[in-house]
Amino acid sequence: MSQVLFDYPQQDASGATCTAHAWAKVPEPLTPDRRTALMARAKTLLKERNAVLVAHYYVDGDLQDLAMETGGCVADSLEMARFGRDHASQTLIVAGVKFMGESAKILSPEKRVLMPDLDATCSLDLGCPADDFAAFCDAHPDREVVVYANTSAAVKARADWMVTSSCALAIVQHLKDQGKKVLWAPDRHLGRYIQENTGADMLMWNGACIVHDEFRGVELDLLRAEYPDAKVLVHPESPRSVVEQADVVGSTSQMLNAVTSMDAQTFIVATDNGILHRMRQMAPTKTLIEAPTAGNSATCKSCAHCPWMAMNALQGVVDCLERGTGEIFVDEPIRSQALGCIDRMLDFVKNNPASVQKPGFVKNIGAA
Numbered sequence: 203m204s205q206v207l208f209d210y211p212q213q214d215a216s217g218a219t220c221t222a223h224a225w226a227k228v229p230e231p232l233t234p235d236r237r238t239a240l241m242a243r244a245k246t247l248l249k250e251r252n253a254v255l256v257a258h259y260y261v262d263g264d265l266q267d268l269a270m271e272t273g274g275c276v277a278d279s280l281e282m283a284r285f286g287r288d289h290a291s292q293t294l295i296v297a298g299v300k301f302m303g304e305s306a307k308i309l310s311p312e313k314r315v316l317m318p319d320l321d322a323t324c325s326l327d328l329g330c331p332a333d334d335f336a337a338f339c340d341a342h343p344d345r346e347v348v349v350y351a352n353t354s355a356a357v358k359a360r361a362d363w364m365v366t367s368s369c370a371l372a373i374v375q376h377l378k379d380q381g382k383k384v385l386w387a388p389d390r391h392l393g394r395y396i397q398e399n400t401g402a403d404m405l406m407w408n409g410a411c412i413v414h415d416e417f418r419g420v421e422l423d424l425l426r427a428e429y430p431d432a433k434v435l436v437h438p439e440s441p442r443s444v445v446e447q448a449d450v451v452g453s454t455s456q457m458l459n460a461v462t463s464m465d466a467q468t469f470i471v472a473t474d475n476g477i478l479h480r481m482r483q484m485a486p487t488k489t490l491i492e493a494p495t496a497g498n499s500a501t502c503k504s505c506a507h508c509p510w511m512a513m514n515a516l517q518g519v520v521d522c523l524e525r526g527t528g529e530i531f532v533d534e535p536i537r538s539q540a541l542g543c544i545d546r547m548l549d550f551v552k553n554n555p556a557s558v559q560k561p562g563f564v565k566n567i568g569a570a
């Protein structure tokens with residue numbers, strides 16, 4: 203078995219610069235009157251334009267509420283892709299980050315895909331440029347190329363499989379069972395977690411999510427001492443020292459499922475704090491505590507909230523519906539090449555529905 207890190211040296215510098223740029227674009231909070239007016243306008247426009255809002259769990263609570271109240275969805279990236287593809291609307295408003303809009307367009311080229319802010323991206327996507335990634339793949343032609351959803355269409359076009367955190371473990375296990383070696387990109391923490399749980403032979407890109415990378419095991423240990431009865435929910439993009447303290451390791455959907463299905467009253471949540479909006483709606487009697495990050499200091503790029511997700515706002519939804527701004531295009535042949543790896547994942551999940559709740563990915567869930 204080999205596990206070799208492929209170091210991408212520009213990662214840190216570009217991530218920091220782009221984070222500052224992203225925070226500068228996050229809109230100011232709305233006054234109550236302005237919020238009410240924009241919500242009403244967005245609802246009217248969604249109906250008039252026969253459009254549907256597909257939102258990620260990490261975006262602003264107003265956008266999540268708007269999606270739920272207008273027949274759209276709030277979901278993880280796997281469900282967002284499926285929902286957008288299967289919905290009858292010819293216009294999809296994708297509130298999330300750019301790779302989510304691209305995935306929607308790849309799956310539904312005949313539909314119009316609009317986003318509130320096209321600058322909303324992701325440190326994993328930024329840290330995995332298509333040309334460098336192609337060179338990495340070319341150097342290892344004996345490996346099955348598996349990429350996380352958080353990548354550009356051009357990177358997906360070079361891959362054999364796309365995976366999300368809901369199904370990554372099951373798909374890599376499937377490849378290992380077939381005797382295949384894996385080239386994995388771009389999240390090093392999720393890759394390590396999968397490698398340790400499957401024993402697969404994985405060669406890894408060295409990327410990270412700026413939100414999850416900042417959760418700290420030492421601080422979490424101290425917080426758990428304060429709340430000894432709390433169950434700890436951790437997204438596998440987090441460092442090993444945090445994952446090791448988890449009662450449940452899983453995707454955003456799996457973490458939501460844990461909060462509603464486990465008997466515990468208190469949960470410490472190690473993922474983007476945008477998810478707490480939906481968690482509070484689904485489990486209003488439970489106590490939810492944010493897991494600690496590196497701290498609210500110059501070294502903290504996110505403090506548990508993604509600046510690119512935070513760029514999505516009600517005004518942006520209204521703008522793209524009124525003026526057609528923020529349209530996503532994915533050129534051929536990139537689109538059709540990228541479609542192959544997404545379809546392969548969707549087919550796998552359809553044929554193996556238990557794969558998104560695979561035992562082992564969710565630890566100790568029965569011991570609430």
Ligand code: SF4
Nearest residue numbers: 324325411412413508
């Ligand atoms: S939370 Fe992390 S993985 Fe998700 S979009 Fe932001 S930077 Fe990317």
